[in-house]
Amino acid sequence: MIGKSQSIWNESMATGIPIIDEDHRLFCTLTAAMHDVADGAPTNPHHASELCDMLLAYLIGHFYREEMAMTAAGQPFYEVCSHKARHDEFLEKAERKIAAVKLGSPSSLDWLANMGERWITGHIPFCDKKVFPHMPLRSFDLRPLHVLAIEALKVRH
Numbered sequence: 001m002i003g004k005s006q007s008i009w010n011e012s013m014a015t016g017i018p019i020i021d022e023d024h025r026l027f028c029t030l031t032a033a034m035h036d037v038a039d040g041a042p043t044n045p046h047h048a049s050e051l052c053d054m055l056l057a058y059l060i061g062h063f064y065r066e067e068m069a070m071t072a073a074g075q076p077f078y079e080v081c082s083h084k085a086r087h088d089e090f091l092e093k094a095e096r097k098i099a100a101v102k103l104g105s106p107s108s109l110d111w112l113a114n115m116g117e118r119w120i121t122g123h124i125p126f127c128d129k130k131v132f133p134h135m136p137l138r139s140f141d142l143r144p145l146h147v148l149a150i151e152a153l154k155v156r157h
Contacts, residue, residue, distance in 0.1 A: 008032075008120050015124075015132040017131035019140050024063045024124055025144075027116065030055050034113035038106060050108050052098040055112070059094060063087040064152035070131065073139035083127065090119060 009028040014021045017073065030051065069078045080130050093115065100108035141148060 009115060013120075013124050015129050017132045017134070017135070017137065017140060018066070019091050019142055020066070020128065020132055023058075023065065023145065024120070024128075027058060027062070028120060030058060031113050031116035031120065033107055034116065038110035040115055048106070051109075052101050054110075055094065055116075056098055057146055057149045059087075059091050060152045061147070061149035064090065064148045064155075065141055066128070066132075066143070068141055069135060069139040073135040074137070075131065079131070086123065086127065090115075090123075 008031065009025050013024065015024075026103060034051055034055070037051060055141075063084075067084050070083060090149040095113060097108045097115070101112065
């Protein structure tokens with residue numbers, strides 16, 4: 001069951017890039033699931049940890065997809081760096097909260113879900129929608145997120 005965040009996604013958020021819009025819909029679904037678990041929906045005790053693992057893989061893979069696409073499309077270096085800096089800041093906050101969830105802090109999961117909602121309603125319409133619709137589709141890597149996440153981790157270290 002999708003929780004209260006299901007309504008966050010609407011087609012006005014669409015970038016016109018199918019793979020990016022698919023990724024963003026998945027983020028909405030993960031955020032909804034985090035809300036459900038944080039709100040006490042019946043679940044496996046390890047569900048919060050598993051959701052956090054999925055979220056981390058999603059963020060790493062999706063951010064890598066966006067940054068590679070901007071570079072492939074020849075976006076100005078300062079724009080790529082600025083976008084990446086926003087991603088890095090969000091990822092750093094998410095990693096700290098994910099660590100807290102794994103240590104048993106239920107309020108951290110709710111905080112993470114709320115942070116995800118703010119990202120969805122802030123970054124996607126005001127940053128992604130300004131950049132991606134003007135880029136050629138061939139700029140976007142269509143491989144699955146988990147493949148991109150593994151590659152991104154190799155590049156990061």
